[in-house]
Amino acid sequence: MTSTAPVAFFDMKAQQALIRAGIDAGIARVLDHGRFIQGPEVDALEGKLAAFAGVSHCVGVSSGTDALQIAMMAEGIGPGDAVFLPAFTYTATAEVPLVLGAAPVFVDVEEATFNLDLPDLERRVERVAREGRLRPRAVVGVDLYGLPADWPAIEALCARHGMFALDDAAQAFGARLHGKRLGGWGDAAACSFYPTKTLGCYGDGGALLTDDADRAALYRSLRTHGEGASRYEVLRTGMNGRLDSIQAAILLEKSTLLEGELAARARVAEWYADRLRPPVAAPAAPPGFESAWGIYSVLLPDAAARDRVQAALRADGLPFAVYYPKPLHHQPAYRAAHAASFDTAPPPPLPMSEDLSARVLSLPMHPYLTEAQVARVARAVMSAL
Numbered sequence: 001m002t003s004t005a006p007v008a009f010f011d012m013k014a015q016q017a018l019i020r021a022g023i024d025a026g027i028a029r030v031l032d033h034g035r036f037i038q039g040p041e042v043d044a045l046e047g048k049l050a051a052f053a054g055v056s057h058c059v060g061v062s063s064g065t066d067a068l069q070i071a072m073m074a075e076g077i078g079p080g081d082a083v084f085l086p087a088f089t090y091t092a093t094a095e096v097p098l099v100l101g102a103a104p105v106f107v108d109v110e111e112a113t114f115n116l117d118l119p120d121l122e123r124r125v126e127r128v129a130r131e132g133r134l135r136p137r138a139v140v141g142v143d144l145y146g147l148p149a150d151w152p153a154i155e156a157l158c159a160r161h162g163m164f165a166l167d168d169a170a171q172a173f174g175a176r177l178h179g180k181r182l183g184g185w186g187d188a189a190a191c192s193f194y195p196t197k198t199l200g201c202y203g204d205g206g207a208l209l210t211d212d213a214d215r216a217a218l219y220r221s222l223r224t225h226g227e228g229a230s231r232y233e234v235l236r237t238g239m240n241g242r243l244d245s246i247q248a249a250i251l252l253e254k255s256t257l258l259e260g261e262l263a264a265r266a267r268v269a270e271w272y273a274d275r276l277r278p279p280v281a282a283p284a285a286p287p288g289f290e291s292a293w294g295i296y297s298v299l300l301p302d303a304a305a306r307d308r309v310q311a312a313l314r315a316d317g318l319p320f321a322v323y324y325p326k327p328l329h330h331q332p333a334y335r336a337a338h339a340a341s342f343d344t345a346p347p348p349p350l351p352m353s354e355d356l357s358a359r360v361l362s363l364p365m366h367p368y369l370t371e372a373q374v375a376r377v378a379r380a381v382m383s384a385l
């Protein structure tokens with residue numbers, strides 16, 4: 001007997017049922033003390049997440065996007081600066097350099113990891129440096145779907161060129177690389193607590209993690225309009241990028257489940273990998289890379305196969321998604337910036353980013369999936385091929 005009960009793509013209800021009483025009590029405490037902005041829950045959360053990630057500083061902010069922006073503002077990134085980032089990622093990664101007047105330079109990704117292709121990154125950095133119009137200033141490495149990017153290699157390249165290494169860990173909170181959690185890689189890591197991320201609140205939220213005390217102090221100032229030691233001393237142009245006390249209270253409660261949920265996600269990924277067969281390529285982590293399994297994405301041989309699999313899933317009432325159907329350099333918002341990346345010739349192609357967007361497919365992934373549900377999804381996928 002195959003169940004036809006609904007399968008959730010992300011599941012926030014099963015989790016909420018476990019901690020609803022604690023969430024209600026946490027929100028009630030904030031309503032009672034009334035410190036809705038920068039309340040004690042924000043400090044408590046920052047301490048807890050810094051300890052979890054094994055870093056010295058955590059600065060709560062209003063979203064993952066604002067975390068990226070505050071990190072780049074702290075470096076003074078702006079006009080004349082090149083910021084290198086993958087063409088295959090969520091739009092927020094590329095939006096921030098443009099908002100700050102800097103030039104996003106799109107880099108291709110690897111088929112096996114969906115993350116930055118280091119030789120391609122190096123070629124583009126060297127070309128920008130050689131042309132001399134833009135200054136290579138920063139690399140934003142994205143840990144797509146929860147899998148860490150190749151941080152030792154990104155750090156080494158950034159050190160050679162004097163660039164800032166920023167980890168967009170929005171999809172990967174809790175992931176580990178060579179035993180060290182994200183947050184401890186690169187110069188700083190931007191985290192998102194959007195509800196469907198591996199640690200999510202009930203609204204918007206984010207954080208910056210870093211081991212650098214000077215950067216952490218700048219982040220605290222920038223998230224509160226550039227304030228100095230006293231509230232009405234304005235040292236620099238900042239923004240309103242604070243995390244609400246109510247969201248911090250919710251995150252404190254949810255963080256009690258995090259370790260167990262990360263283990264459950266890894267188990268779900270194994271259940272899938274045991275059942276998916278060629279021509280479906282299940283995601284695999286290189287040795288030493290421990291994904292947070294924020295999103296579970298498989299690769300199909302081509303767009304026609306993806307269409308067939310989508311039709312089979314739809315017929316079985318099973319949810320799926322495509323992250324992302326279009327690489328960023330093809331998006332109207334970024335086309336002009338991409339075309340202007342280099343002076344001497346048009347930018348080199350980004351073939352893997354284009355290819356992946358045509359044949360990637362994301363399947364249900366959350367800590368509360370059962371093995372039977374995973375088997376049902378895998379069966380529907382394999383039946384279509």
Ligand SMILES: *Cc1c(COP(=O)(O)O)cnc(C)c1O
Pocket residue numbers: 063064065066089090092093142168170171191192193194204205206
């Ligand atoms: C979700 C996400 C962001 C943005 O986070 P928000 O909290 O929604 O602003 C940035 N980068 C990546 C890769 C993301 O997945």
